[in-house]
Amino acid sequence: MQTTHQIRTYQAPIWAKNPHFQTIAPRVLWRRSKARLQWQQFELNDGDFVDLAWQNQFANDDTRPILLLLHGLHGCAESPYIKSLMQVNAQLGWRMVVMHQRGCSGRANRFWRSYHSGETDDLGQVVQMIKQRFPLAPLFAVGYSMGGNILLNYLIGEPKNPIQAAISVSAPLKLGACADAINKGFSKVYQRYLISLMRSSLVSKHRSHPNRIEHLKLRNSSTFWDFDNVYTAPVHGFVDAADYYQQCSPKTRMATIKTPHLVVHSQDDPFMNHEVLLEPTQVSSHGQYLLTQSGGHVGFLEGEMNRPQSWLNHVIPSYFKSQLE
Structure with missing residues (x-):
């Protein structure tokens, strides 16, 4: 069993108690933030492609940790939860790469098919490419919403995968x-x-x-x-x-995951109901489950109203740093 990492408790401020405000406000708060990205078209085995957006791709240190981000349904590198984490990573200095699912980068993919919650083959190919290119770098992954489902399904189906640790945020597990x-x-x-x-x-x-x-x-x-x-x-x-x-739906198979991971849910998530939440027996011995009372869907705002911050942007680097120790 992995050593449990102590995570700072989340408490929604008075001004952000409403779950719909938590869900919608980040789109406004981080609308203007920008990051310098390097784009890569990655060819898939079936003849289609996905686009990858890198931050710090050309850094000299080949042992620098890599953070792979999986966006939610119809998300992209412009999604507020990704843009805000990129601001944090600009100070952290890790490599970060956003994997756009087929057709989500602003360019239509070649085939009529696209992606879904159980589509893990594309992710597997991207993970393999990253590890071949940076074999000495620790690889971490974060999946938001539907991206969290894809990530967890990948961990379930590939118990010997090269991801060192993973985080799922607001995933629709059922x-x-x-x-x-x-x-x-x-x-x-x-x-x-x-x-x-x-x-x-x-x-x-x-x-x-x-x-x-x-x-x-x-x-x-x-x-x-x-x-x-x-x-x-x-x-x-x-x-x-x-x-x-x-x-x-990965909920009933979560206990089989061998990769260290953290699952974050909010009880007031407007995209879900109580059926989605994990029971203690469904949490892997290699995992941690963090259920907050509030936070909305990929919200988790904190701080002062005139200077809001994302609690996730503290939790994510902190958890992965603990996995390096």
Whole structure:
């Protein structure tokens, strides 16, 4: 069993108690932050590609730790949680690389298929490339939201993987429950926004893949159940959305993970409900589970209202530093 790393407790400030504020505000707070990135087109084994965005790629020290970031659904290097961590890493000096899932870098991928919560082959190829290029560098990984699911599914399926330690933040560990939760109350706003982004992305690709799907069904998809039944499941080899959700939800297999890892959830996450949260028996002997009372979805704001900070940007470097010791 790994040594438990003591993590500073999260307590939401008075001005950030609302879970929707926690979820939405970071998009405004870190909107203007910029980082100097070096871009790499990485060719996949099946003929498609993903784009990687590096920070400090050309640093001289080949033993410098590498932090691999996996964005959430339809996220990218411009996502607020990634931009804010890059600000921290500018001081830390590690190499950092954002793996854009297929079609998420601002460029359409070549194939009609894209990515999903159980798509770990692309990640595996990127991890292998990084370790071949920097064999002496410790490799850490952080997955946010859907990226957290992909990361955890990879750790489950590849117990001898080269990742030294990993962190999952606000991952929808039980997909069906999340699809139900985000279809209720104010959370429908998030669902509508995300579905519109995914539909727009596919509609633009539909011109070059006109026979792959009925355009009207795609346009009429208004829930995750609809979208995943029409697109995600059939295109990626699942019977239907229920089959996809069952096969790609890592919750019941978390205890098998051998890589040291930290899982962070908030009880007030508007994308989820209590079914997503882990029971003690579902936490691996190599893992830690941190459940906070508040924090929203990939929020966890703290500090003063006029100088807000991200609690995650303290937790992430601190946890990985403990794994180097």
